[in-house]
Amino acid sequence: xxxxxxxxxxxxxxxxxxxxxxxxxxxxxxxxxxxxxxxxxxxxxxxxxxxxxxxxxxxxxxxxxxxxxxxxxxxxxxxxxxxxxxxxxxxxxxxxxxxxxxxxxxxxxxxxxxxxxxxxxxxxxxxxxxxxxxxxxxxxxxxxxxxxxxxxxxxxxxxxxxxxxxxxxxxxxxxxxxxxxxxxxxxxxxxxxxxxxxxxxxxxxxxxxxxxxxxxxxxxxxxxxxxxxxxxxxxxxxxxxxxxxxxxxxxxxxxxxxxxxxxxxxxxxxxxxxxxxxxxxxxxxxxxxxxxxxxxxxxxxxxxxxxxxxxxxxxxxxxxxxxxxxxxxxxxxxxxxxxxxxxxxxxxxxxxxxxxxxxxxx
Amino acid sequence: xxxxxxxxxxxxxxxxxxxxxxxxxxxxxxxxxxxxxxxxxxxxxxxxxxxxxxxxxxxxxxxxxxxxxxxxxxxxxxxxxxxxxxxxxxxxxxxxxxxxxxxxxxxxxxxxxxxxxxxxxxxxxxxxxxxxxxxxxxxxxxxxxxxxxxxxxxxxxxxxxxxxxxxxxxxxxxxxxxxxxxxxxxxxxxxxxxxxxxxxxxxxxxxxxxxxxxxxxxxxxxxxxxxxxxxxxxxxxxxxxxxxxxxxxxxxxxxxxxxxxxxxxxxxxxxxxxxxxxxxxxxxxxxxxxxxxxxxxxxxxxxxxxxxxxxxxxxxxxxxxxxxxxxxxxxxxxxxxxxxxxxxxxxxxxxxxxxxxxxxxx
Numbered sequence: 001x002x003x004x005x006x007x008x009x010x011x012x013x014x015x016x017x018x019x020x021x022x023x024x025x026x027x028x029x030x031x032x033x034x035x036x037x038x039x040x041x042x043x044x045x046x047x048x049x050x051x052x053x054x055x056x057x058x059x060x061x062x063x064x065x066x067x068x069x070x071x072x073x074x075x076x077x078x079x080x081x082x083x084x085x086x087x088x089x090x091x092x093x094x095x096x097x098x099x100x101x102x103x104x105x106x107x108x109x110x111x112x113x114x115x116x117x118x119x120x121x122x123x124x125x126x127x128x129x130x131x132x133x134x135x136x137x138x139x140x141x142x143x144x145x146x147x148x149x150x151x152x153x154x155x156x157x158x159x160x161x162x163x164x165x166x167x168x169x170x171x172x173x174x175x176x177x178x179x180x181x182x183x184x185x186x187x188x189x190x191x192x193x194x195x196x197x198x199x200x201x202x203x204x205x206x207x208x209x210x211x212x213x214x215x216x217x218x219x220x221x222x223x224x225x226x227x228x229x230x231x232x233x234x235x236x237x238x239x240x241x242x243x244x245x246x247x248x249x250x251x252x253x254x255x256x257x258x259x260x261x262x263x264x265x266x267x268x269x270x271x272x273x274x275x276x277x278x279x280x281x282x283x284x285x286x287x288x289x290x291x292x293x294x295x296x297x298x299x300x301x302x303x304x305x306x307x308x309x310x311x312x313x314x315x316x317x318x319x320x321x322x323x324x325x326x327x328x329x330x331x332x333x334x335x336x337x338x339x340x341x342x343x344x345x346x347x348x349x350x351x352x353x354x355x356x357x358x359x360x361x362x
Numbered sequence: 363x364x365x366x367x368x369x370x371x372x373x374x375x376x377x378x379x380x381x382x383x384x385x386x387x388x389x390x391x392x393x394x395x396x397x398x399x400x401x402x403x404x405x406x407x408x409x410x411x412x413x414x415x416x417x418x419x420x421x422x423x424x425x426x427x428x429x430x431x432x433x434x435x436x437x438x439x440x441x442x443x444x445x446x447x448x449x450x451x452x453x454x455x456x457x458x459x460x461x462x463x464x465x466x467x468x469x470x471x472x473x474x475x476x477x478x479x480x481x482x483x484x485x486x487x488x489x490x491x492x493x494x495x496x497x498x499x500x501x502x503x504x505x506x507x508x509x510x511x512x513x514x515x516x517x518x519x520x521x522x523x524x525x526x527x528x529x530x531x532x533x534x535x536x537x538x539x540x541x542x543x544x545x546x547x548x549x550x551x552x553x554x555x556x557x558x559x560x561x562x563x564x565x566x567x568x569x570x571x572x573x574x575x576x577x578x579x580x581x582x583x584x585x586x587x588x589x590x591x592x593x594x595x596x597x598x599x600x601x602x603x604x605x606x607x608x609x610x611x612x613x614x615x616x617x618x619x620x621x622x623x624x625x626x627x628x629x630x631x632x633x634x635x636x637x638x639x640x641x642x643x644x645x646x647x648x649x650x651x652x653x654x655x656x657x658x659x660x661x662x663x664x665x666x667x668x669x670x671x672x673x674x675x676x677x678x679x680x681x682x683x684x685x686x687x688x689x690x691x692x693x694x695x696x697x698x699x700x701x702x703x704x705x706x707x708x709x710x711x712x713x714x715x716x717x718x719x720x721x722x723x724x
Contacts (some may be wrong), residue, residue: 006390016393027389031378066604069585103581200607219465223431242428245562
C-alpha cells in the first residue's frame with residue numbers, strides 16, 4: 001500500500017537495514033498502557049537482555065528518538081568543562097555539531113577519512129587535562145572504518161575524570177562491545193542497524209560516574225534529561241517520563257530473544273565472515289576505501305576504482321529488488337557502500353554481488 | 363507473545379489509545395531507505411494530509427519523539443525574552459518544567475484544576491510586554507478540561523511579537539483546530555491520542571514567524587533544532603535530519619486516509635457525541651470533575667462522588683478486557699478518567715459503561 005506499486009528493495013544500506021518478517025509482525029501487537037505493570041515488565045525484560053548484549057551491569061536508557069538524540073543526551077548531560085571529539089568521519093563530526101548547537105565548549109580531532117583512531121592521539125589530548133568528556137565513534141558508516149576500542153580503553157582508564165561516550169549505533173548487535181570491561185560510560189546505539197529493528201528507538205547504557213556527573217550539570221534539558229530518565233527507571237519501575245514507542249519495545253523484546261538464541265559469539269562471527277566475504281569481492285573487482293586494519297564488520301566502503309556510475313548501478317539494482325548506498329557526502333560516486341549486518345546471511349550477499357557483477361559485466 | 367498470557371485490555375485511557383488492526387498491520391510494512399525518493403514522497407503525502415487536518419498552510423515537522431520533545435522544541439527554539447505558560451493542569455505545568463530545564467526564563471499562571479483559561483488572564487499577562495512566547499494546553503488530560511482556543515485567539519492576535527505555542531497532543535484528530543484561522547504559531551500533537559496511532563511520533567505545524575524567531579535564538583540544540591528540521595524538509599525534499607520512525611510514517615499515511623474518508627466534520631461530531639454520552643452517564647452516577655463549560659471532547663474526568671476504589675474497579679475491568687485511568691497525581695482515587703477518542707464508537711463505550719455498572723451494581 002504505502003510503498004506504491006514498486007517492488008520491495010532489499011536494503012543493503014547502512015541503516016535502516018532489512019527487517020525480518022517476524023520482527024515486522026510483532027510491531028502489530030495491540031497497544032498496552034505505558035503506566036501498567038505489563039509495560040514495566042516489558043522494559044525490565046528488555047533491559048536484562050540488553051545488558052547481556054552490551055556486557056554491562058549499567059542502567060539502560062531507552063529513548064523514543066534516533067541515536068542522534070542520545071548522542072546529544074550524552075554530552076549535554078555530562079559536560080562541565082569541555083568535550084573532546086575524536087572523529088573519524090561524518091558521524092564523528094556530528095558529535096561536534098551537537099556540542100556547538102548546545103553552546104558546549106568542544107574541540108575536535110578528525111582523522112583522515114579512511115583511517116582509525118590510535119591510542120597516542122587520545123593520550124595527547126586527554127593528558128592536557130582540559131577535557132571532562134570525550135567521544136569516540138566505534139563504527140563510522142560514512143567511511144566504513146571501525147575503531148579498535150580495546151586499544152583505546154587503557155588510555156581512557158588513565159583519566160577517570162573523563163566521561164567516555166561511544167557511538168555504537170552501527171555496530172552494537174553485530175560486533176562485540178564489552179561495555180564494562182572497556183570502561184565505556186555512555187554507550188549509545190540505535191534500533192535500525194545491527195540490532196535489526198526498524199528505526200525509531202535508541203538505547204544507551206549509562207555508568208554511575210556519568211549519572212553523578214549529570215547531577216552537577218545545569219540546563220540538561222527535559223526530553224533527554226538523563227536524571228529524569230533514570231528516575232523513571234528506578235522509582236517508577238522501568239518506565240519512561242513520557243509515552244514510549246511501545247511497538248519498538250515489543251519488537252526489541254522479540255529480537256533480543258533471537259539474538260541470544262543465535263548466540264552472541266556466533267552472531268559476531270557471522271558478521272566477521274560476511275565482512276570478509278564482501279571485502280574479498282571488493283578487492284577482486286574494486287578496492288576498499290579504509291585502511292584494512294580498520295575495516296568495519298558491518299559495512300564495507302568500496303573505492304570506485306572503475307569509475308562506474310554508482311547512481312546508475314543502484315537504479316539497475318533497484319529493478320532487481322536491491323538497494324546499496326552511494327558514498328557519503330564528498331565521497332559520493334568516489335565510493336559506494338554495502339552493509340552486511342543484522343539478519344543478513346551469506347546467500348543474501350551472494351545474491352547482491354552476483355547482481356552487481358551481472359550489471360557491470362564483471 | 364509480548365503481552366504474556368493476559369487477555370488484551372481495550373484501552374479507554376487518555377493515551378496510548380486502542381489502535382485499529384488496520385493501522386497495526388501497516389506497521390509491518392517492509393522498510394525503505396530514508397534518503398530515497400520513495401521516503402520523500404511518503405513524507406510529502408503525509409504533510410499534505412496533515413495540513414488538511416490542521417487547517418494550515420504552515421510547514422509540518424514530524425519528529426521521532428513523544429509530544430514532549432516537540433513542546434521542548436517549541437520554546438527552546440523561539441524564546442529570546444521570556445515564556446508565559448498558561449497552565450490548566452499537569453501537562454500545562456510540563457511546559458514550565460521544560461523552560462526551567464533549559465534555563466529559559468518563564469512565568470506560569472495555573473488555573474484552579476477543573477477550570478479553563480479565559481481571555482482576560484491572557485490579556486493581563488501579555489499586555490505587560492514581558493513575553494515573546496506563550497504556551498497554552500488545548501486539552502488537558504489530567505483534569506479533562508478543554509480550553510476554548512477561539513476565545514483566546516483574538517488576544518494573541520493583538521500581540522504579534524508573541525509566538526503562540528499550543529499543545530494539541532490529546533485533541534488533534536478528534537477536535538477541530540483551525541491553526542491558521544486561530545493564528546497558532548506552533549501547534550504540537552502526538553500520534554497516540556485522537557490520531558489513533560501507536561506512540562512514537564509527534565507532529566507540529568510551524569509558522570514563518572516562529573521560524574524567523576528561531577533564526578535569532580542561539581543554542582537551539584541539535585535533535586530538536588527547528589531550522590535543521592526545516593532545512594531537511596525544504597532543501598532535501600521532505601526528509602529528516604536523522605533516521606525517522608518509518609513504521610509510524612507508514613501508519614500515519616494510512617490513518618489520515620481513513621480520517622479524511624470519515625470526513626473531518628463527521629469525525630469531530632462523533633467525538634462530541636461520545637463525550638456527551640459519557641458525561642451523561644457520569645452525571646447520572648457520579649459527577650464530572652471539570653467546569654462543564656470546559657469539559658473535554660476526548661476524555662472525561664469523573665469525580666469519584668461514591669468513594670469507590672478506582673484501583674479495584676480497574677482491576678475488575680481488566681478481567682473483562684477493559685482499561686480506564688485512575689485520576690492524575692493528586693487526583694488519584696478522587697477522580698477517574700475515561701477516554702473516548704480516535705476510532706472509538708458508541709458501542710465500544712456502551713460495553714465499557716455497562717461493565718462498570720455491573721461491577722459497581724449501579
